[in-house]
Amino acid sequence: MSKIILEAKDIEKSFHDPITIPILKKISFSINKGDFVSVIGKSGCGKSTLLYILSTMDTDYEGQLYIDQELMTGKKEKELARVRNEKIGFVFQFHYLLNEFSVLKNVMLPAIKLAKYSIQEIEHRAYEKLKILDIEKEALKKPNQLSGGQKQRVAIARALINDPFIIMGDEPTGNLDKKNSDIVFDIFTNLAETFKQTLLIVTHDNEFASKTQRIIEMSDGRILS
Amino acid sequence: MIKPLIIDIAKSLLLARWRQTLVAAVGVTFGITMFITLLGFMNGLNDLLDGLILNRTAHIRLFNEIKPSTIQPIDLALRNDIHFINSIKPNGHGQEIDNNLAIIASLKKDSRVMGVTPKVTAQVFYNVGKVDITGVINGIDVEAENKLFHFQEYVSHGNYIDLKNIPNSIILGKAAADKMLANIGDMIQVTSPNGERQTLKVVGFFQSGLQELDKVQSYASLATTQKILGKSNSFITDIGVKLFDISKAPAMAKEFLKIYETDAEDIQTANAQFETGSNVRSIISYAVGVTLLIVAGFGIYNILNMMIYEKMDSIAILKATGFSGQDVKRIFITIALSIGLFGGLLGLVFGFLTSLAVDQIPFNTAALPTIKTFPVNYNPKFYIIGITFSLITTYFAGWLPARKASQIDPVDIIRGK
Numbered sequence: 078m079s080k081i082i083l084e085a086k087d088i089e090k091s092f093h094d095p096i097t098i099p100i101l102k103k104i105s106f107s108i109n110k111g112d113f114v115s116v117i118g119k120s121g122c123g124k125s126t127l128l129y130i131l132s133t134m135d136t137d138y139e140g141q142l143y144i145d146q147e148l149m150t151g152k153k154e155k156e157l158a159r160v161r162n163e164k165i166g167f168v169f170q171f172h173y174l175l176n177e178f179s180v181l182k183n184v185m186l187p188a189i190k191l192a193k194y195s196i197q198e199i200e201h202r203a204y205e206k207l208k209i210l211d212i213e214k215e216a217l218k219k220p221n222q223l224s225g226g227q228k229q230r231v232a233i234a235r236a237l238i239n240d241p242f243i244i245m246g247d248e249p250t251g252n253l254d255k256k257n258s259d260i261v262f263d264i265f266t267n268l269a270e271t272f273k274q275t276l277l278i279v280t281h282d283n284e285f286a287s288k289t290q291r292i293i294e295m296s297d298g299r300i301l302s
Numbered sequence: 303m304i305k306p307l308i309i310d311i312a313k314s315l316l317l318a319r320w321r322q323t324l325v326a327a328v329g330v331t332f333g334i335t336m337f338i339t340l341l342g343f344m345n346g347l348n349d350l351l352d353g354l355i356l357n358r359t360a361h362i363r364l365f366n367e368i369k370p371s372t373i374q375p376i377d378l379a380l381r382n383d384i385h386f387i388n389s390i391k392p393n394g395h396g397q398e399i400d401n402n403l404a405i406i407a408s409l410k411k412d413s414r415v416m417g418v419t420p421k422v423t424a425q426v427f428y429n430v431g432k433v434d435i436t437g438v439i440n441g442i443d444v445e446a447e448n449k450l451f452h453f454q455e456y457v458s459h460g461n462y463i464d465l466k467n468i469p470n471s472i473i474l475g476k477a478a479a480d481k482m483l484a485n486i487g488d489m490i491q492v493t494s495p496n497g498e499r500q501t502l503k504v505v506g507f508f509q510s511g512l513q514e515l516d517k518v519q520s521y522a523s524l525a526t527t528q529k530i531l532g533k534s535n536s537f538i539t540d541i542g543v544k545l546f547d548i549s550k551a552p553a554m555a556k557e558f559l560k561i562y563e564t565d566a567e568d569i570q571t572a573n574a575q576f577e578t579g580s581n582v583r584s585i586i587s588y589a590v591g592v593t594l595l596i597v598a599g600f601g602i603y604n605i606l607n608m609m610i611y612e613k614m615d616s617i618a619i620l621k622a623t624g625f626s627g628q629d630v631k632r633i634f635i636t637i638a639l640s641i642g643l644f645g646g647l648l649g650l651v652f653g654f655l656t657s658l659a660v661d662q663i664p665f666n667t668a669a670l671p672t673i674k675t676f677p678v679n680y681n682p683k684f685y686i687i688g689i690t691f692s693l694i695t696t697y698f699a700g701w702l703p704a705r706k707a708s709q710i711d712p713v714d715i716i717r718g719k
């Protein structure tokens with residue numbers, strides 16, 4: 078059995094606005110290294126809410142979260158920032174690239190923050206990641222000069238830059254057309270197969286989900302399977 | 303690694319909004335320019351007015367007040383008995399400082415003392431035809447007086463050193479000379495308190511800047527004055543002491559009072575009102591400068607708030623990819639401080655230039671013959687205070703927005719998309 082990368086234990090969350098509504102109810106599951114997992118479910122069932130908790134950005138929940146066997150629950154904001162920087166890569170529906178910086182610099186930023194390698198090395202690694210996503214030619218452009226699909230690929234390159242344990246995506250293809258969605262899906266499959274990258278992707282696209290190794294289906298704040 | 307990265311991000315956010323940044327910086331520049339100009343001008347004015355009195359006044363003056371002895375002979379004879387004496391009168395040598403040569407010698411040895419000048423004051427009448435005008439002749443050691451109290455600067459006509467070189471000479475107050483219709487080279491007559499008449503040659507006019515003073519005061523050499531009074535050349539009524547550190551004057555005056563058994567008055571006590579005036583002028587300049595900076599601070603506060611509002615997404619992704627709240631805060635504080643530094647430095651330059659301009663504006667007043675333009679003080683201290691102020695204000699202006707940015711919850715932003 079391979080190593081557990083992420084583990085949720087009895088995670089519960091409610092919103093209190095204005096009355097308390099439970100959104101997540103006793104969610105427990107784990108993800109092994111190298112898994113390519115998709116999360117599906119009806120709109121409003123709590124997929125994004127769960128992902129924000131798993132990504133350590135949302136700390137307002139009950140239960141425990143382990144990443145790389147380490148308890149995240151109760152850690153300080155600064156420590157969690159460090160965990161996200163080092164161990165988690167994000168891809169959202171929107172690309173969130175900084176228009177002030179070049180594509181290359183956007184990819185480099187999280188690595189410069191981590192400061193594990195020298196700037197030259199980081200630049201080299203950023204080029205490698207852009208190459209994997211086949212957009213190294215756009216490296217010196219500004220993000221606003223790219224197409225939607227290209228932007229999303231840059232966002233994936235940014236998520237990869239620190240060789241994270243896990244990549245989390247919240248409907249990363251949600252804004253893309255069929256062709257670009259397929260490209261992104263191929264990239265994820267390639268990452269999972271070639272680089273044994275662990276992936277946890279929330280999606281609406283059942284066809285996309287059916288091609289992943291494992292599907293977690295949610296309904297009304299619970300995991301069905 | 304982290305520091306340059308934060309500066310890098312701050313810089314690109316700044317440049318992306320350089321127009322607004324410039325406006326904010328111009329606000330700081332304006333505030334600092336005004337601050338430097340005002341402080342320079344006000345302090346120039348202070349120096350000038352201080353110079354009117356303080357430069358020319360001894361830091362400590364030793365003299366003998368005419369008063370009855372506090373210990374009367376009967377006190378010594380009947381120590382424990384009760385006795386009454388009515389109408390005690392002063393007696394003896396009056397204003398003369400006993401043993402003045404020894405006192406001067408001992409003062410000169412004191413390491414806190416810059417210099418000592420002996421002085422004789424004589425109450426006289428200037429005889430103008432049939433009319434007598436009251437006056438005071440200050441007998442001075444011309445060279446020492448010039449060295450310590452810039453005597454020369456206030457001699458508006460004639461050469462001050464003639465006072466020493468020409469026997470029986472006098473430098474008249476300009477206002478007194480005008481009243482007497484005396485010109486340089488004229489002979490005038492004065493009458494001493496004991497009724498003796500003396501003929502003196504006018505070698506110059508003296509303008510202190512205080513009209514009242516110039517109506518009565520004149521200067522002559524020590525020897526001439528002693529002669530007018532009919533006293534020997536050891537007769538001294540005043541000893542002026544100039545210190546290296548003026549602030550020590552009150553304490554040292556008390557000390558001298560004990561040691562030399564004379565009266566001793568320090569400059570602070572004698573001229574308390576001047577200090578008040580100086581302080582008020584300083585306070586006004588600081589108040590204006592700080593007010594302008596606070597206005598500039600609001601400008602910075604606004605631009606940062608706007609920037610944060612526009613850059614919500616960027617802040618959210620920075621936080622999602624591993625920047626802590628503290629990092630985000632530092633980015634915005636850096637932005638604020640660089641506006642403060644840039645605007646402030648520019649303000650120093652402009653402030654200096656405006657000061658130079660003010661320094662060129664003609665300022666002629668009959669009372670101050672040596673002053674031709676507005677006085678300006680270029681003390682580097684004001685420039686250091688100016689830049690420090692601008693950094694402090696911008697820091698505080700940036701602090702609230704920066705804190706707000708650091709508390710942005712990326713989940714809220716990302717969910718909103």
Ligand SMILES: Nc1ncnc2c1ncn2[C@@H]1O[C@H](COP(=O)(O)OP(=O)(O)OP(=O)(O)O)[C@@H](O)[C@H]1O
Pocket residue numbers: 092093094100118119120121122123124125126127
């Ligand atoms: N800040 C909030 N305050 C109150 N309720 C909220 C808040 N955010 C989300 N919810 C509610 O929580 C539930 C789950 O939301 P969530 O965004 O996790 O759904 P989702 O499964 O991601 O939906 P979708 O597929 O449409 O993205 C929804 O019913 C939503 O109305």
Ligand SMILES: [Mg+2]
Pocket residue numbers: 124125126247
């Ligand atoms: Mg969602």
